[in-house]
Amino acid sequence: MTELIRVEDLRVVACGERGEVEIVKGVSFALEQGQVLALIGESGSGKTTIALALLGYARRGCRLSGGVVRVGEHDMLAVSESQLQKLRGNRVSYIAQSAAAAFNPAKKLIDQVVEGALIHGLGSRVELEAKAVDLFRDLSLPNPESIGQRYPHQVSGGQLQRVMAAMALISDPLLVVLDEPTTALDVTTQIDVLRAFKRVVRERGATAVYVSHDLAVVAQMADRIVVLNDGQILEQSDTAPLLAAPAHDYTRSLLAAARPDATIRPPSGIAENTPLLTINGLTAGYGNKNAQGMPLIRVLEGIDLTVRRGQAIGVIGESGSGKSTLARVVAGLLTPALGGLTFDGQPLGGRLSERTPEQFRRIQMVFQNADTALNPMHSVGAIIGRPLKMYFGLKGAALRERTHELLDLVRLPHALAERRPSELSGGQKQRVNLARALAAKPDLILCDEVTSALDTVVGAAILELLRDLRQQLGVSYLFISHDISTVRALCDDIVVMYSGHKVQAGSRESFATPPFHPYTDLLIHSVPELRQGWLETCGATSGTLPPVGARAAVPELCTFLNLCPVRIDGVCNRIAPPRHSLDNGGEMLCHHDGAQLIKTQRGLVVETSGAYA
Amino acid sequence: MNTLIAKSKPASSALALAKASNGPSWLGLAGAVICVAWLLLALVGPWLAPHPVGEVVSDNVFDGFSLAHPFGTDYLGRDMLSRVMVGARFTVGLALVAAVLASTLGTLCALVSVVSPKWLDEIISRIMDAFISIPSKMLALIMVSAFGSSVTLLICTAVISYIPGSFRVARSMAVNIEALEYVQVARTRGERRLYVACREILPNILNPVLTDLGLRFGYIVLLLAGMSFLGLGVQPPDADLGSLVRENIGGLSQGALAIVIPALAIGTLTIGVNLLIDYLSSRRSRRTGGH
Numbered sequence: 037m038t039e040l041i042r043v044e045d046l047r048v049v050a051c052g053e054r055g056e057v058e059i060v061k062g063v064s065f066a067l068e069q070g071q072v073l074a075l076i077g078e079s080g081s082g083k084t085t086i087a088l089a090l091l092g093y094a095r096r097g098c099r100l101s102g103g104v105v106r107v108g109e110h111d112m113l114a115v116s117e118s119q120l121q122k123l124r125g126n127r128v129s130y131i132a133q134s135a136a137a138a139f140n141p142a143k144k145l146i147d148q149v150v151e152g153a154l155i156h157g158l159g160s161r162v163e164l165e166a167k168a169v170d171l172f173r174d175l176s177l178p179n180p181e182s183i184g185q186r187y188p189h190q191v192s193g194g195q196l197q198r199v200m201a202a203m204a205l206i207s208d209p210l211l212v213v214l215d216e217p218t219t220a221l222d223v224t225t226q227i228d229v230l231r232a233f234k235r236v237v238r239e240r241g242a243t244a245v246y247v248s249h250d251l252a253v254v255a256q257m258a259d260r261i262v263v264l265n266d267g268q269i270l271e272q273s274d275t276a277p278l279l280a281a282p283a284h285d286y287t288r289s290l291l292a293a294a295r296p297d298a299t300i301r302p303p304s305g306i307a308e309n310t311p312l313l314t315i316n317g318l319t320a321g322y323g324n325k326n327a328q329g330m331p332l333i334r335v336l337e338g339i340d341l342t343v344r345r346g347q348a349i350g351v352i353g354e355s356g357s358g359k360s361t362l363a364r365v366v367a368g369l370l371t372p373a374l375g376g377l378t379f380d381g382q383p384l385g386g387r388l389s390e391r392t393p394e395q396f397r398r399i400q401m402v403f404q405n406a407d408t409a410l411n412p413m414h415s416v417g418a419i420i421g422r423p424l425k426m427y428f429g430l431k432g433a434a435l436r437e438r439t440h441e442l443l444d445l446v447r448l449p450h451a452l453a454e455r456r457p458s459e460l461s462g463g464q465k466q467r468v469n470l471a472r473a474l475a476a477k478p479d480l481i482l483c484d485e486v487t488s489a490l491d492t493v494v495g496a497a498i499l500e501l502l503r504d505l506r507q508q509l510g511v512s513y514l515f516i517s518h519d520i521s522t523v524r525a526l527c528d529d530i531v532v533m534y535s536g537h538k539v540q541a542g543s544r545e546s547f548a549t550p551p552f553h554p555y556t557d558l559l560i561h562s563v564p565e566l567r568q569g570w571l572e573t574c575g576a577t578s579g580t581l582p583p584v585g586a587r588a589a590v591p592e593l594c595t596f597l598n599l600c601p602v603r604i605d606g607v608c609n610r611i612a613p614p615r616h617s618l619d620n621g622g623e624m625l626c627h628h629d630g631a632q633l634i635k636t637q638r639g640l641v642v643e644t645s646g647a648y649a
Numbered sequence: 650m651n652t653l654i655a656k657s658k659p660a661s662s663a664l665a666l667a668k669a670s671n672g673p674s675w676l677g678l679a680g681a682v683i684c685v686a687w688l689l690l691a692l693v694g695p696w697l698a699p700h701p702v703g704e705v706v707s708d709n710v711f712d713g714f715s716l717a718h719p720f721g722t723d724y725l726g727r728d729m730l731s732r733v734m735v736g737a738r739f740t741v742g743l744a745l746v747a748a749v750l751a752s753t754l755g756t757l758c759a760l761v762s763v764v765s766p767k768w769l770d771e772i773i774s775r776i777m778d779a780f781i782s783i784p785s786k787m788l789a790l791i792m793v794s795a796f797g798s799s800v801t802l803l804i805c806t807a808v809i810s811y812i813p814g815s816f817r818v819a820r821s822m823a824v825n826i827e828a829l830e831y832v833q834v835a836r837t838r839g840e841r842r843l844y845v846a847c848r849e850i851l852p853n854i855l856n857p858v859l860t861d862l863g864l865r866f867g868y869i870v871l872l873l874a875g876m877s878f879l880g881l882g883v884q885p886p887d888a889d890l891g892s893l894v895r896e897n898i899g900g901l902s903q904g905a906l907a908i909v910i911p912a913l914a915i916g917t918l919t920i921g922v923n924l925l926i927d928y929l930s931s932r933r934s935r936r937t938g939g940h
Contacts, residue, residue, distance in 0.1 A: 367837040388836060396839030409830040413852035423838060476838070 040210060040243050041067040041090065046103035048085050048094060048267075059098070060085055061267040067260065072237060072244045074258035074275075076251060076290070078491035079462070082267040087213045087247045089113075091128050092120045108210045125152035129204035133216040135196040139188040146184025149203045158207055171202040174239065175232040194225035198232050205236060212237070212244045218253060222354035222518065223562040230256055230564075230571055249491060251294045252564035255279055256571040263287050276568060293496040294566055297524035300499055302544065303507040307347035307528055312512050313366065313384075313399075313480055315341040318375035320365050330373050335361045337536045338375070343480065348506060348513040350523030350544075352559070353533035359516045362533070363482045366514065367401045380479070397427045400473035404485035406465035410457040416468050417453035423475040442471040445508075446501060463494035467501070474505065483515045487522055499525050520547070520560050532556045535595035542622020551633035553624050554603075555596045561638070584609045594626070602628060602636060677932075680924025687918050691741035694734035702735045703727070703886040711897070711905035721906035723897050729907050732893060733914055739889035741918065743800065743873055747807035748866040754808065755815030756858050760846040763823040774820070777813040785810035785872060793881045803882060807869045818861045822854040856930045863926030867919035874915055890915050 048060035060082045067073045075083040085098065092112035094100050105112040107128055112120070124130075129152075132138045139148060149171075150164040158164070165184070172180035175198040188196060197217055204212050217233065218226040234257060237244050248254050254261060255275060262272040263284065271284040282288050292299050318339040323332025335358045343349050351359045364370045366377065368388040377384035379399065385391045403409040410419055420439050424430040430438055440450050446467040457465055466486060473481050483502070487495035503526055505511065517523050523530055530547050532540040532555065540553035552560065561574055584605045587593060592612035597603055607627050617623045618630045626633075700706050705726045712722040720729035758777070762770040789806045796802050826832060827850060835849050874891025876882035883889045888896065893911035900908045 367833075369833055369837060388839070391839065393839055396837070399837070401834060401837050403830040403834065405830060409834060411831040411849055411853070414848075426838065426840070472834070 038069050039066055040069040040108055041065075041073075041245075042104065042106040043086075043090070044104040046086065046089055046105060047101045048082070048089060048098055049101045050098045056099075056101075058101075059267050060089070062103070063264075063267070063269055064103075065262050065269065065272055067243060067245070069243050070241045071259045072246055072257055074246045074248060074254040074261045075264060076248055076254050076261060077264035078249060078493065080266070081264040083247050083249075083264050084215055085267075086264070087215055087245055088130075090211065090213055090245060091124055091130060093124075122156070126156040126158070126207045127209055128211045128213070129207065129209040131197075131200050131204045131212065131214045131217050134220055135200045136188070136193065138200055139196065141188050143187070144184065145186055145188065145191070145199050149184065149199065149206060152203065153207045156207060164206065168202055168206055171205055171236070172199070174236050175199075175201055176228065176235075177202075177232075192225070194221055194229050197221065197229050201233060201236065205240065205242065208240070208242075210243060212242050213247070214244060215247045216249070217246075219248070219250070223564075224354060224558055226253070227562045227564075227571070227574070233257070234571065250564070251279075251290055251492075252566045252570075255566055255568055256564060263290070279566060279568070289493050291566065293492040295521045296496045296499050297521040300496070300503055300525040302348060302526055302528055303503060306506060306510055308345040310345050311342050311378075312345045312347075312380055313341075313343040313514070314378040315339055315362075315366070316375050316378070318362075318365060318372050318377070320361060320370055320372040320374075322370075325373070334373075335536050336365070336372075339538055341531065341538070341541075343512050343514055345479070346506075346510045346512055347529065348515055348527040350527030350530045351514065351516045351533060352518060352520055352523050352530065354518060354559070356535070357533040358536040359518075359533050360484055363401065363484045363514060363516055366480075367399065367482055393427075397423075397476045398479045399482065400476050400478040400480070401482040402469050402473050402484065402486050405489050406462060406469045407457075407489075409469050410465055412457055414456070415453065416455055416457070416460070419457075419468060420453070420471050420475050423472060427476050438475075442475055445474060445505070446471045461494075462490050463498065466490060466494075466498055470498075470501070470505075474509070474511075478511060480512045480514065483513055485517055486515075488518065495522075502526055520563060532559065537595055537625060539596065539626070540622065540624045542618065542620060546618070546620040546622045549620075550637035551618060551624070551628075551630035552637055553596075553626050554600045554628075554633070557633075557637050558599070558601075602633070674928050676924050677928025680921050680926075680928055683917055683921025684925050687737060687741050687921065690734060690737045692738075694737050698728075698731035698734040700728040700731040702731055702888075711900040711903055711907055713906055720910045723893070723907045724899055729893075729910055732888060733890070733910060735887070736889045736893055736911070737914070739800075739883050739887060740870060740873065740891070740915070743803060743807070743883075743889070744866055744869040747804045747869045747873075748811070748862055750804070751808045751811035751865055751869075752815045752858060752862040755812045756819040756851075756854075758812070758816050759819035759823050760850060762820060763827050763850065764842040764846045773816075777816045780809065781813040781817070783810075786875065789872065789876055790879075790881065793876070798881055798884055800883070803873060803876065807872055810872065811865050811869060815858070815861055815865060819854060819858055822857055823850050826850045826853050860926050860930045863922050866922050870915060870919055890918075 043066070044064045046060055046063045047058060049056040050059045063086055065073070075086055077083045085095065088095065089100055089105055090107060090112065092105070092115065100113055103113070110123060110127070115123070139145070146165055146168060149168045150161060153159065153164050154161060159167070168184060169180050172183055177183050177195055177198055183191065183195070191199065201217070214233070218229050221229060230253065236242070246254060246257050258275050260272065261275050261278045263270045263286065265286055270286050271278065271282065278287065279291070282291060318336055319334060320336045321331035321334035325331055339362065341349070351362060353359045361370060365372055368385070368391055371386040377386070379395060384395060417439055420442055421435055424435055424438050439453055443450055443452060448464060448467050448471070452460070452464065457468070460468065487498050490498060499522065502513070506513065513526065515523060515527055524544055524547065527544060529541065529543055531538055532553060534555045540556050547556070547560070564570060565574070581599070581601055582603055582605065584597070584603050586609065587597070588610045590610070590612055594600070594608055594613045597608050600608065603609070604627060611627070613625050613627050615623055615625050616629060706728050707718060707722045707726040709722060710724050710726050712718060714721060718728050718730065720733060723729055723732060758773055762773040788810055792802060792806045832845060832849050835845050873882055873889060874894065877889050877891030878895040880895065883892055890911045894908060897905060897907040
């Protein structure tokens, strides 16, 4: 095997207000031709900076200050800018995280795919377009001959990501750098994209550097893994030994945090039997209302849900399933079109103006993105103090004391009260966010993807905190997430939403074994597992689906019809699915009953061996 | 309210900030010095003026530099230094009051419309759109011809002309802030609209609003100068910088100091204010980590 990439003692500095700060501190690794190397670490670990250095590029405000980066025969740090321009998009190429931001919305896909190769003079337009179509086919894009004639907004996110891969691969580059290419995708989409990437990289013998924070994804893609933290390499080895026997503590914590439900469990015996929040036949959406008072775009359809006192209910689903809208309705930010809410026996108004101060206090919301959930102009003390003043009229020493109590509760130092949000880390901000909600002494906290924007290790710590708070304070959660293992770590009951419908509900335990709703089955088996070869053997496929006829004009038809692997012609496309209860106490919206589904489905594997032990 | 405070003490805070920053901003410092000088002049100028404003002190008209008359004399032989010192009070004072009023009222309307129900927002926005469609000079000419020229009327005219612009700027920023999650959190906490507007939104739009205030101050100086140049602004024997230019227009062909000095004065005033505002808003955004 020939060595393609050699990085020796690479150093990158960032120019800050206090002079230059070294953000990559002497990194060395090598990669043979045809192999895939993964750079893994948290945000700020320098993984993207190193990947960009392989293209001879440093982001604005950064400088490649030392070391050697050899790609093939080129010394990327020594060649001139004009030579680099000839190499980029030709011998080395880059696939960015957000395909939506990387495409020009005003140009057809095919033009953008061949553009770079045309500039480098790698062939005529006709040849290149034919090559692009081949690539589209290899990447399993639908209608490979004609998809290039579409514009970026006319294809889905997962498809666009694959088109971007075609753009990077069309010049047959020596090296492809993939920078978190599937992080922005839903898990059910991610699996197809990963498969397509893997096949193309293997078939074409491309050498790739895969940047990711997700160890489970990396385990599927990479031959070698480099674990980074704070600009330094903590550990590097081949994938199999690294997963089986990580040498560094940090790697072990990454492995543990990848599947929080393997280490964190919800406390038992907290939930009481009295209902706290009841949602009845809720329908809501956005846009102008028609004559019947129905919004233009319906996001939620006939949702029934009960949260009992002290209970934690997890709501999972992919983007667009309506899970965040559900939280917004409960919070009063969106008025329902149909159906009603009851909170602790009292009707809960759909509008904010119909709610009592006591109801405001007892329902608190924690948003996903702590960056925008904290006012940058207020100090942490003011942010936490506001609900204390407002609901309890605290002043002076009492206010300060309670603020400190709350900071203790979320395990932050008291000194942070004087700081502004911009001076805190992501995890600290999310803790302040939680402390503000707790300050109201609420009965129900709505958590909207609270760990999604955080690094896995930090996110796992927040989950643990949420679990402990529940045990200590007996507060109820409506916990919204796209990730089943996050929900399983915290919640007693789980609700699966798809396209505005509650397709399955049941206890945490019932989500470990079949029967699952066909969508739930797809969802939980699309979450990458931490073992090599999972991608090839996992059940979730987008293979051929049973054929069905045209949809009948029944508005309540199953929304999962188009993707369902167990759909029945003449039933699923004709009749609205019934909601029936399962033997394990759950319920499901499907024509199949539990016994039929069990035959085709596998259980959910929660690994408790090896790295977790 | 905040705009008033920020405006009334630019001197001390600007100097303190200039010292605190690791790289001193000479442009910002220059802006601060110019602004302080003009403010002082507007405050005490009339008492320090060597001659009464209307007194003819020299037989030579359009006189150049001399020790007795450093800025020369005007078309009647009056002392230009004294006339500029008195005129500064009108220009700086009128423009400052008008700019602060316009920005404050515009921002206030913007905050009200953003936290109000949709119908009220629509009404306020459409009224502002109607105002924005009237050219400011034209409006000023009509107002003056209808009601006669007075200091109060000039301020009113400038305020009415410049509220819609400042409303638009403030509203577009407030709408973006209103959609952010911390405002949603405040609303679901049961906060009143006033709190949301003043405590959650206003501090986050104050930076651009202050920059806008500086811009508007410059525009208003120019509007008032233009009005005075047309003879519709401040009436004789009082004179602002604009009417000084007009009075001495006859000296243009001779390049007389009497016309150069007031023109330069208008220039330094508007440039100085903009330098200072730029500097202050960049300081603010650096201190809060940017937004």
